[in-house]
Amino acid sequence: MEECSHNMRKFNIVCTRIIVIFVLVTLIALFSWVNFISPVGFVIVSLIVFLCMFTQVWYYFQRAFETKEIINSKPGLNNNVNHHAIIIAHSKGVIEETYFLSKFRSASDYMDGIDILVNCFVNHKPPIPYKIYEVTTKEEALIPIKSSNTSHIWIFGHGQRNFLNFKGGGLCYPKIKNVPEKVFVGQYHCNSILGTSLAEITKAKAWDVTRLPRITPCIRISVSKKLKQLVQSNLLMPDVGDDTCV
Structure with a gap:
């Protein structure tokens, strides 16, 4: 199938839905088994799951709001040289929404570990150059991707x-031409x-x-893990030291 064709995208969406359905069916089967063994246990487990989910959602919204504050105060550092490009792609076409509920909806773009990266780069000795690119179109996204000054x-x-x-x-990655390594x-x-x-x-x-869907908890773990791996491989930044910042 041709890259980014309708058929390929449809196939990928179907595969993703199958994975999600499989996970949901597994969870339903598990809850049904608990309910069959002990109705009281089912209620207890359900309450624990609900509390955990509520706590997690609250935690990630807090991270999102903190990240937006970080972006306002630290949008970049020495980004006129080779630097890390942190691209936040706003798929809804807007960076900030004004209605109360929409603010929570748009906050989802900031939950996935941008704060981890910025804190790492700022606290590194010496600090690591970076710039945050908030983009709403593929043309804007191409600027940091095709720049020869963005190494990461x-x-x-x-x-x-x-x-x-x-x-x-959207932006079809394989159709981008003349991209620096x-x-x-x-x-x-x-x-x-x-x-x-x-x-x-x-x-x-x-x-x-990956070749799978990604969700916020796993993404944040992956970001932290990848920073450590880049440090260990001496690839965090070509022209700075490899002291750990995580």
């Missing part, structure tokens, strides 16, 4: 292995079974791309 690419948003979603038309590419959005990733297009030395 961290992409947060929604998409597939070979595709980044935007309102009005990168040290690292991380696609911290949903990926898929089929497709050529941006990491493969840029011939990155290190990458973090």
Whole structure:
């Protein structure tokens, strides 16, 4: 199938839904088994699960609001040289929504570990150059991707292995031409079974791309883990020391 074609995207979506349905069916079967063994136990387990989910949601919204404050105060550092590009792809086409409920909806774009990266780069000795790119179109996303000054690419948003979603038309990674090679590419959005990733297009030395959907808790863990791996591989930044910042 042709990269980013309707059929490929549809196939990837179907596969993702099958995975989600399988997980849900497994959870339902588990809860049914607990209910069969002990109705009281079912109630207790349900309450525990609900409390855990509520706590997690609250925690990630707090991280999102803190991240927005960090972006306002620390949008970049020495980004006129080779630097880490943190791309926040707003698939809804807007960076900030004004209605109360919409603010919570748009907060989901900031939950996945941007705060972890910025804190790492700022606290590193010496500090690591970086810049945050908030983009709403594929044209805006191409600027840091095609820049020769971005050695590391961290992409947060929604998409597939070979595709980044935007309102009005997404960015097909394999169709990007004349992309400089990168040290690292991380696609911290949903990926898929089929497709050529941006990491493969840029011939990155290190990458973090999956063939599965990605959710916030797992993404945050992956970001922290990848930072440690880049430190161990001496790939965190070519022109700075490799002292750990995580």
